[in-house]
Amino acid sequence: MGVFISGFSSILTGLNFIVTIHTMRAPGMTWNRLPLFIWGHYATSLIQVLGTPVIAITMVLLGLERLLHAGIFDPTVGGDPVLFQHLFWFYSHPAVYIMILPGMAVINEIVACFSRKAIFGYNFVAYSSIAIAVFSFLVWGHHLFVSGQSMYASMVFSFFSFLVAIPSAIKVFNWTATMYKGSVSFETPMLYAFGFIGLFTMGGLTGLFLATMAIDVHVTDTYFVIAHFHYVMVGGMVMAYMGGIHFWFPKISGRLYPEGWAKFAALLVFVGFNLTFFPQFILGYQGMPRRYAHYPPEFQVLNVMSSAGASILAVGYLIPMIYLAWAWRYGPKSPQNPWNAKGLEWEQSPTPPPTFNFDHPPVVTEPAYNYSGQEQEVEIGGQ
Amino acid sequence: MSTILPFAQTETPTNYLSADYGWKSWLFATDHKRIALLYLFSITAFFFVGGAFAVAMRINLLTPEGIFTHDTYNKLFTMHGIIMVFFFLLPSIPATLGNFLVPMMIGARDLAFPRINLLSWYIYIVGGIFTLIAVVQGGVDTGWTFYAPVSSSY
Numbered sequence: 458m459g460v461f462i463s464g465f466s467s468i469l470t471g472l473n474f475i476v477t478i479h480t481m482r483a484p485g486m487t488w489n490r491l492p493l494f495i496w497g498h499y500a501t502s503l504i505q506v507l508g509t510p511v512i513a514i515t516m517v518l519l520g521l522e523r524l525l526h527a528g529i530f531d532p533t534v535g536g537d538p539v540l541f542q543h544l545f546w547f548y549s550h551p552a553v554y555i556m557i558l559p560g561m562a563v564i565n566e567i568v569a570c571f572s573r574k575a576i577f578g579y580n581f582v583a584y585s586s587i588a589i590a591v592f593s594f595l596v597w598g599h600h601l602f603v604s605g606q607s608m609y610a611s612m613v614f615s616f617f618s619f620l621v622a623i624p625s626a627i628k629v630f631n632w633t634a635t636m637y638k639g640s641v642s643f644e645t646p647m648l649y650a651f652g653f654i655g656l657f658t659m660g661g662l663t664g665l666f667l668a669t670m671a672i673d674v675h676v677t678d679t680y681f682v683i684a685h686f687h688y689v690m691v692g693g694m695v696m697a698y699m700g701g702i703h704f705w706f707p708k709i710s711g712r713l714y715p716e717g718w719a720k721f722a723a724l725l726v727f728v729g730f731n732l733t734f735f736p737q738f739i740l741g742y743q744g745m746p747r748r749y750a751h752y753p754p755e756f757q758v759l760n761v762m763s764s765a766g767a768s769i770l771a772v773g774y775l776i777p778m779i780y781l782a783w784a785w786r787y788g789p790k791s792p793q794n795p796w797n798a799k800g801l802e803w804e805q806s807p808t809p810p811p812t813f814n815f816d817h818p819p820v821v822t823e824p825a826y827n828y829s830g831q832e833q834e835v836e837i838g839g840q
Numbered sequence: 841m842s843t844i845l846p847f848a849q850t851e852t853p854t855n856y857l858s859a860d861y862g863w864k865s866w867l868f869a870t871d872h873k874r875i876a877l878l879y880l881f882s883i884t885a886f887f888f889v890g891g892a893f894a895v896a897m898r899i900n901l902l903t904p905e906g907i908f909t910h911d912t913y914n915k916l917f918t919m920h921g922i923i924m925v926f927f928f929l930l931p932s933i934p935a936t937l938g939n940f941l942v943p944m945m946i947g948a949r950d951l952a953f954p955r956i957n958l959l960s961w962y963i964y965i966v967g968g969i970f971t972l973i974a975v976v977q978g979g980v981d982t983g984w985t986f987y988a989p990v991s992s993s994y
Contacts (some may be wrong), residue, residue, distance in 0.1 A: 463969035470931075
C-alpha cells in the first residue's frame with residue numbers, strides 16, 4: 458500500500474518537471490544552453506512518468522491476489538510466479554535509473570564548477586541521459602536469468618544490459634575529459650564527485666559481470682549482487698546527493714558550512730563505504746547467499762570487516778547532519794556566489810533566493826558552463 | 841539628519857525563508873523551494889530509519905549464529921530495502937535538489953504546477969506513514985522485491 462501510494466508522488470513530480478522544462482524556460486534559454494542537470498532530470502522524469510504506473514498495477518494485482526486468491530501469481534490456483542517477477546522488474550529496473558540519472562546530473566554541475574571548465578562533449582552527455590532512459594526499459598530480464606526464463610530471452614537481455622552501460626561510460630569519460638587541463642580544486646563537493654566517479658565505475662563494471670549470464674549463474678542472489686548495487690546506489694547516488702547538498706547549501710540556506718568538518722566527513726564516508734562493501738564482493742564470490750541471517754563460520758572475518766566499515770559509514774553520515782544543522786543557524790553568511798559558479802541559479806538569483814526566484818526575469822545570452830568567458834557570436838545592438 | 845523611507849526597509853532583503861513564518865506557511869507552501877525543504881527533512885528522516893535497520897542487520901552478521909531469529913532478520917532486510925529504495929533513493933535528488941533548482945536553472949519563477957508539487961509531498965508522506973504502520977504491525981518479510989507466491993499467499 459505504501460509503495461503504491463508513494464508511486465503517485467513520483468509520477469506527479471516527473472510530470473511537473475517535464476511541463477516546466479518544456480514551457481517555462483527564460484528567454485534565450487534554448488535546449489542547447491540548458492545545464493546538464495536539467496537534461497538529467499528531464500530524462501529521469503520521462504522514466505518516472507512512463508514506468509511508475511507499472512509498479513502501481515503490479516501492487517494492485519498483488520493486493521487482489523492476497524484478497525481474492527485469483528490465481529494471477531499463485532501456481533496452485535493456475536497462476537504464474539514468474540509473471541510477478543516480470544511485472545515487478547519492468548518498473549524496478551528503470552527505477553534504478555531514476556535513482557542514478559539525477560546523481561549524474563549533480564556531478565555534471567560539480568565537475569564543471571570545480572574544474573573551471575565547460576563539460577566536455579555537452580551534446581554527448583545530454584543525449585546519453587536520454588539514451589539511458591530509453592534503454593533502461595529494455596533490460597529488466599537480467600533480474601530473471603535464473604528464474605526459468607528462456608535462454609534466448611536471457612541472451613537478448615544480457616546484450617541490452619551491455620548496451621545500456623555505454624551511455625554511462627560516455628559520461629564517465631566526459632567528466633574525466635572535463636577535468637583534463639582544467640583548474641581542479643578540491644572542495645568538499647568535488648571530493649564527493651571524485652568518490653562518485655570512482656565508485657560508480659566500480660559498481661557499473663561489476664554490473665557488467667552480472668549481465669554476463671555465465672557469471673551471473675554463479676553469483677546471483679549472493680553478496681556479490683548486494684555489493685554491486687550498493688556501490689552504484691550508495692557509492693554513486695548517495696555520494697552525489699551529499700556532494701549536491703554541500704554544493705548548493707549556501708544557495709539554499711544563505712550560509713556556509715564548515716569546510717574542515719565537511720572534508721573529514723567525506724573521507725570517513727569514503728573509507729567506511731569501501732570497508733563495508735568491498736568485502737561483500739569477495740563474500741558473494743565465495744558463495745555467501747544474500748538475505749541469510751546465519752552463515753557458515755568461514756565467512757566471519759569478512760563479515761566482521763563489513764560491519765566495522767558500516768559503523769564508520771554511519772558516523773560519516775551523522776557528522777554532516779550535525780554540522781549542516783549548526784551551519785543553518787550559526788554558519789557565516791554566504792556571498793551570492795561562493796564557488797564562482799556559472800548558472801542562472803548562482804549568477805542571477807540572490808542567496809538565499811526570494812520567493813519568486815529572480816529580482817528581474819533573466820535573459821540568457823551565453824552557452825552553458827561558460828567558464829572560459831566566450832561571448833555568443835551575435836552582439837545585439839552593438840555600436 | 842535621517843530621512844524617512846516611504847516603506848520599511850529591512851537590513852536583509854526578504855528571501856523564501858523569511859517570507860512567512862509559522863507551520864501553516866510551510867505545510868501549505870506552494871513555493872517550490874519550501875517544498876524542496878519539506879522533502880529534504882522527510883527524506884533525511886527516512887534515511888536514518890532505513891539506516892537503523894541496516895545497522896541492526898550488520899550487528900546480526902557479526903557472528904555466524906547471529907542474534908535475531910530468521911523471521912526477524914527477514915523483516916529487517918525487507919524494511920531496509922523498502923524504506924531505502926522507495927522513500928529515500930527514488931525521491932532524494934529529484935524531490936529535493938530537483939525541486940529547488942530546476943525552476944531556478946531555467947530562469948522560471950516556479951514549477952508549472954506548484955500545488956501539484958505540494959500534493960506530491962503529501963502523497964509521499966501518506967505512503968510513508970502506511971509503510972511505517974506496516975513496520976509497527978509486525979513488518980513485511982518478503983524482501984523488498986515482494987516475490988510471489990510468498991507475498992501473495994501469506
